[in-house]
Amino acid sequence: MHEASLVEALIEVIETEAANAGMVRVTGLKLRVGAMRMVVPEMMQTAFEIMSKGSVAEGARMQIEEVPLLAHCTNCNRDVEVDGHVFLCTLCGTALSEILSGQELDLMEITGDPGESS
Ligand SMILES: [Zn+2]
Secondary structure (H helix, E strand, O other): OHHHHHHHHHHHHHHHHHHHHOOOEEEEEEEEEEEEHHOHHHHHHHHHHHOOOOOOOOEEEEEEEEOOEEEEEOOOEEEEEEOOOOOOOOOOOOOOOOOEEEEEEEEEEEEEEEEOOO
């Protein structure tokens, strides 16, 4: 399961962030995941539930925001959404080399207890 290795890395980040914020327990987190990551949100959730057991993030609620894969076409001078990992402009067929978004795997926010009320 591909998601498992992502979740493993994610939990490490959460533990560091939680420690920095002085949280003893993480109750919620927000993720931004790019389309290029090929993540199935449900599988990510399941992997997280299993793997967070015993960690500071056990039982935390995970929200996943999916980021579409966008690239810039230098020929049309516009941004196009890439579908099916074919990196060609849907309008003119030019190869797209400038990826704008879709590679994210960012922890946007964690909430916890006792959290800083930011
Ligand atoms: Zn184009």
